[in-house]
């Protein structure tokens with residue numbers, strides 16, 4: 001699985017930019033180099049940077065003009081979507097405009113919290129007697145005296 005990383009995803013600080021299956025559009029890296037995170041990018045020499053081909057940029061532009069999203073997308077946003085289309089990759093972005101166009105084009109996308117969501121499982125505890133729910137682990141329900149069972153909070 002390949003992922004295209006946009007500027008908002010890098011700025012979120014939630015992704016590990018050295019991950020092997022992450023690809024960075026050339027224009028995203030240019031944006032980052034202008035900002036405060038310049039040193040983070042410069043300290044890493046193994047990230048994969050690519051430019052989308054014109055053919056795919058034109059496909060995205062044509063599509064976004066039809067849906068009306070073209071006017072809210074930056075040139076960098078278009079590169080992100082075009083590269084995802086070209087490489088059949090999943091976009092990692094917190095940018096709503098990119099997510100919207102990706103959805104309409106049938107592309108996979110995810111918020112930058114993807115890594116955090118995978119790792120963090122939140123358990124809750126439900127009483128088997130009165131069904132009261134406890135956020136923290138408790139073996140015996142103090143209300144009715146039955147045991148609790150844990151389940152994953154959705």
Ligand SMILES: [Zn+2]
Pocket residue numbers: 127128129130131132141142143144145146
């Ligand atoms: Zn109970």
